[in-house]
Amino acid sequence: MALSRYLKRLGAGVVLATLIALPVNAKEIKIGVIYDYTGPLAAGGSSLHALGAKIMIDHFNKIGGVEGYKINAIYADAQSKPEIAINEAVRLIEQEKVDMLMGFYSSAQCVPVSAKVDAMKKFMWITTCISPAVLKDRHLEHVFRIQPHGGMFGTTSPDMVAAYAKSKLGVDPKDLKVAIIHEDGPYGSGVAGGNEQGSKKHGFKIVLKEGYAATSPDLSSLVTKLKRKRPDVIFHTGYNPDISLFLRQSRELGLKWKALVGHGAGYGVPDKLYEAVGDDANYIFNVDPVSIWLIDPETLAPGLGKITKMVGVEYKKARPDIKTFSAHVGMAASNVYTFFDDVLPRAIKKYGGISSEALRKAAAETNIPVGGTLMGYGVKFQPKSSDMAGQNNDAFPVVVQYTGGEAKIAWPKELQTTDPVLSLPKSSPYSK
Numbered sequence: 001m002a003l004s005r006y007l008k009r010l011g012a013g014v015v016l017a018t019l020i021a022l023p024v025n026a027k028e029i030k031i032g033v034i035y036d037y038t039g040p041l042a043a044g045g046s047s048l049h050a051l052g053a054k055i056m057i058d059h060f061n062k063i064g065g066v067e068g069y070k071i072n073a074i075y076a077d078a079q080s081k082p083e084i085a086i087n088e089a090v091r092l093i094e095q096e097k098v099d100m101l102m103g104f105y106s107s108a109q110c111v112p113v114s115a116k117v118d119a120m121k122k123f124m125w126i127t128t129c130i131s132p133a134v135l136k137d138r139h140l141e142h143v144f145r146i147q148p149h150g151g152m153f154g155t156t157s158p159d160m161v162a163a164y165a166k167s168k169l170g171v172d173p174k175d176l177k178v179a180i181i182h183e184d185g186p187y188g189s190g191v192a193g194g195n196e197q198g199s200k201k202h203g204f205k206i207v208l209k210e211g212y213a214a215t216s217p218d219l220s221s222l223v224t225k226l227k228r229k230r231p232d233v234i235f236h237t238g239y240n241p242d243i244s245l246f247l248r249q250s251r252e253l254g255l256k257w258k259a260l261v262g263h264g265a266g267y268g269v270p271d272k273l274y275e276a277v278g279d280d281a282n283y284i285f286n287v288d289p290v291s292i293w294l295i296d297p298e299t300l301a302p303g304l305g306k307i308t309k310m311v312g313v314e315y316k317k318a319r320p321d322i323k324t325f326s327a328h329v330g331m332a333a334s335n336v337y338t339f340f341d342d343v344l345p346r347a348i349k350k351y352g353g354i355s356s357e358a359l360r361k362a363a364a365e366t367n368i369p370v371g372g373t374l375m376g377y378g379v380k381f382q383p384k385s386s387d388m389a390g391q392n393n394d395a396f397p398v399v400v401q402y403t404g405g406e407a408k409i410a411w412p413k414e415l416q417t418t419d420p421v422l423s424l425p426k427s428s429p430y431s432k
Contacts, residue, residue: 028065028072029344029354032092032101033057034113039080040215044239044266045328046080046105049128052332053103055314059307060340067348071340074098078109085109086116093122099354100125102336107131107150107187114143123359125343127335130264131190132388139389142356144363144381146335148395149388150187150263153287154194154235155201157261160285160399160411160420161233162202168422169258171232174203179231181222181246183238184211191237191263199235207231214242222246223253232258232432240266244276251280256432258423261285261399270324270402280429282403283421285410290398292330292374294409294417301372307337308374324405334374342366342379370394 033053036046057073060066074096078085085104092098100123104110110129117124118140126134126145130153135145158178165173180195182188188211199206207229212222219242226234234257238246243266261284266272268288273281293312297305311333315325347354347362368379378394399411401420408418424431 026070027068028070029100030072030074030096030098031057032076032089032096032098033073034076034078034085034088034092034101034103035105036080037075037077040241041078041080041106041239043241043269043272045264045269045326046078046128048269048326048328049105049332050075050103051315051318052311052329052334053127053336055311055318055329056333056336056340058314059310066340066344069344069348069354078104078106080106082106082109082112085113089113089117090120093117093120099123100356100359102339103127103332104129106185107134107190108185110134111186114138114140118142121356123356123363125335125339125363127332129187131186132193133186133190135388135391137387139384139386141384141389142360144390144392146338146379146392146395147331148289148377148397149391150190150237151194151197152395153237153263153397154191154196155198156194156287156397156399156411157235157263157285158195158198158202158204161259161261162204163411163413164420164422165202168420169232170423174205176202176204176233177207177229177231178204178233178235179208179226179229180206180210180235181208181226181238182211182236183214183242185214187265188214188237192235195235195237195263204233212242214239216242216245218249219246220249220253223249223255226250227253227255230256234260235263236260236267237263238266240269240272241276243267244272247273247277247280251277251429255430257430258432259283259285260430261287263287264397268327270326270405270407271322273402274323274405283401283424283428285399285401285420286407287397287399288327289331289375289377289395290409290415291325291327291400291407292334293325294400294407295374295376299371300374300376304372304374311374324407327400327407330374338366338368338373338379342368368394 035050351358
């Protein structure tokens with residue numbers, strides 16, 4: 001689908017630039033917004049992040065902008081290709097003269113793009129791209145990521161499994177057999193590294209750790225290897241359609257497990273999972289920042305509950321056939337909201353405008369307590385001297401479990417909205 005037609009479907013009109021008419025002499029901040037509107041990553045979650053970002057950009061324009069500045073958003077399609085993402089970033093900076101870049105879904109894109117943008121001394125606000133490699137040991141000055149990184153995702157799932165190993169799986173952690181499979185880009189590799197670290201911490205037996213190309217048309221050889229290794233738990237990191245392919249071929253070839261834990265991306269789009277395998281998707285776990293629709297608004301700063309409700313209303317308008325609200329839309333909406341509500345006003349009022357330096361200084365001073373974002377977590381970025389400079393140190397993921405098309409929080413226990421089902425019930429075709 002062409003990008004312009006995609007944006008029309010979102011109610012975006014017929015142009016790619018900002019959709020709110022600006023007064024002749026109005027001040028504006030020109031933002032290049034890059035996501036994957038086409039290609040496999042679009043269905044894997046990128047188009048949903050794009051929707052969340054657009055909902056929030058439109059919201060701020062509807063209420064008059066930020067400190068006298070209207071938001072002139074120029075949307076670009078990375079087409080699920082790193083080289084296109086780089087080209088679009090450079091085009092937006094050099095030809096469209098944007099003041100900053102926002103968005104980005106794929107870590108394979110963020111790794112090269114962030115270095116390029118930082119070298120050009122332009123500000124970049126990452127809403128997704130969870131691979132540690134995006135920031136690890138790079139000491140970037142103008143790049144900030146509000147999401148928890150993949151290492152956090154990767155260690156969270158073994159923590160949950162270890163907590164329930166004896167009581168629910170009937171296995172001592174040191175006797176638990178786990179497999180780690182992942183798409184072989186920076187995203188999958190980063191999460192898998194966290195899976196391995198967490199598994200070793202708890203003494204699990206890692207019977208297989210293997211990557212594969214996300215575009216692979218056949219994963220039967222991987223499924224066959226898993227059948228031979230007979231893991232109790234599978235930690236899987238992928239996009240889509242590779243996740244759907246894995247689930248279908250696992251059923252066809254008779255692969256069994258006690259628990260399957262996914263890590264964001266395609267596992268964060270429950271409608272796609274249920275579309276691909278029907279009720280077989282029940283009891284799958286997913287590690288992600290918590291869905292904004294699962295958070296009690298009373299635990300958030302005053303007024304944030306109304307913003308969450310607004311995002312849901314606009315989401316339903318854009319996708320009237322949606323059955324289960326994806327956490328992806330809420331993630332991008334929350335992360336974009338924080339920029340416009342907290343960082344940009346400070347840059348304008350304290351540092352005199354919207355230059356890259358003003359935005360950098362404002363972002364570096366962000367100090368939002370727990371409960372101060374739609375996601376519930378706080379925001380405080382690690383300094384340039386840190387090995388993860390620009391990473392939000394106060395972000396964290398949760399583990400949800402899908403049942404009947406609904407996502408409920410299974411971990412940590414303090415936030416639980418369901419008692420997790422472990423092991424798989426006999427009714428599941430994957431039940432070991």
